[in-house]
Amino acid sequence: MTGLLRALISLGSMILPLDHRSRLRDEWNAELSIISTQSGRLAALRFSLGLLLGAPMTALALGADEGNPFRETSIVAQTVLLPCTFFVAYGVLSRQLHFLLAHTGLLVGVTLVSIGMCRDLRHPLETMWARAGLVLAIVSGSMVTAINVNGEVTNPILSGAFRVYLGSSVVMLGLLLLLVSGLVPLYRHRSIQIGLLFTGAGALVWTLLVIANTVLAATWVDRTFQIVTAPTLIAASYAAWKAFGRPETYGIPG
Amino acid sequence: MPPPFRVTRQTRLLLAEFLSNPTGDHYGFEISKATGLKPSTLYPTFARLENAGWIEGTWERIDPDKTRRPARRYYRLTPRGHFEANNIFAGLHTGDMSTAFGG
Known part of the structure; x- marks a missing residue:
């Protein structure tokens, strides 16, 4: 199950700008591990799906920054x-x-x-x-x-x-x-x-x-x-x- | 000096959460739960504040083999961020946080 959720997170992070991608993927995977241990599978699933579905908006927000x-x-x-x-x-x-x-x-x-x-x-x-x-x-x-x-x-x-x-x-x-x-x-x-x-x-x-x-x-x-x-x-x-x-x-x- | 980015309602929510424990370490999921901010807003705001030097991100110092989980990323308010965040709230409306959050 965790492997699948990690795959969802990796999929979501693929859309992110290069300079943020690997750091955010690592950060999200760390959060996922703790959530699945402390709050259960459902919370972990909700967290991963939220990241996956929100990834385009995250990418756009990161891309919209000044500079x-x-x-x-x-x-x-x-x-x-x-x-x-x-x-x-x-x-x-x-x-x-x-x-x-x-x-x-x-x-x-x-x-x-x-x-x-x-x-x-x-x-x-x-x-x-x-x-x-x-x-x-x-x-x-x-x-x-x-x-x-x-x-x-x-x-x-x-x-x-x-x-x-x-x-x-x-x-x-x-x-x-x-x-x-x-x-x-x-x-x-x-x-x-x-x-x-x-x-x-x-x-x-x-x-x-x-x-x-x-x-x-x-x-x-x-x-x-x-x-x-x-x-x-x-x-x-x-x-x-x-x-x-x-x-x-x-x-x-x- | 004005902030190098637009201070939105979401940025203020995030800064208020940092100010609630200005010397403590914060992490994404905790702040997301406390503020109700979605990851698509939260993580770009972290990046913006970190680029401006208002917060500082560090990786948790653990041995992933022993803890059997990857290191978490913590964020902490820098002295400059503390100063700027206080300025933002002081400049908006003293004592009335609902106005500060656009409510």
Whole structure:
């Protein structure tokens, strides 16, 4: 039983920034040993589960401290977690599973990239978390774009909707460039810079088109999803731009 | 000099717990139980206070083979932390702790 609880704690600590990880894991394991001896298995289980479930917030709080180069990115991760919760609730209520999967996958992908950044301050795009996050974001974002291509609603006023997929396609191109720049060291600075510009500008265009369609079009289901996703991506791109501009990381002039 | 971090309600709760026994050693689970703070708030606050030099963390000096458990990490208020914590509470509202905690 204690071995399982230790494994839960180790799992939770994996998400923490590098400079805190091993110390907090040791500290939590010591507390666990004493709790299981003095207060019983149930208290130890509650303690371990609390640490595991709270680990993302612990990681974000540690990352949000002053002086940490990924303060901005951590803040973005927090802004992303809220829409994710919203999507789950919304998807269950509306039963529009394809919207739910595509948008949640995209935002969870961005969150994973943020976590990767928090974990390795010097080589953020080279972490497995960031790579997995980018792949998930690209796959889910492509689903979103496919929905945008096929699901354009006829605008009752303009007799045709604005092409939302133009914005989301540019975002996907930006994310793809970021993935490649994490894998290939050649021209890394330049490709990150262009990738972030594509992501930010694409998300801006996307947001404006969605706003125009939401105001003018009759249906609102997919617009509601997109009005959360697109601005979140603008915030994420801006934060990543600021984070990458720090001398501790890639030092891209902003 | 202002604190190098934002003094939140949670930070005040933690400092009040340290001030209740300013020379004693405290550990995470004990403070979590006493203050009701969740680990996701507690441990980052420990790190913040430790970085600022307000508290000092030390590992328990035991032989893990003999005690059959790993060493616990204790936290103690430093003289500077004692001074700063008193300043915080004195500057907020004398004698009314509910105001100090935002209640």
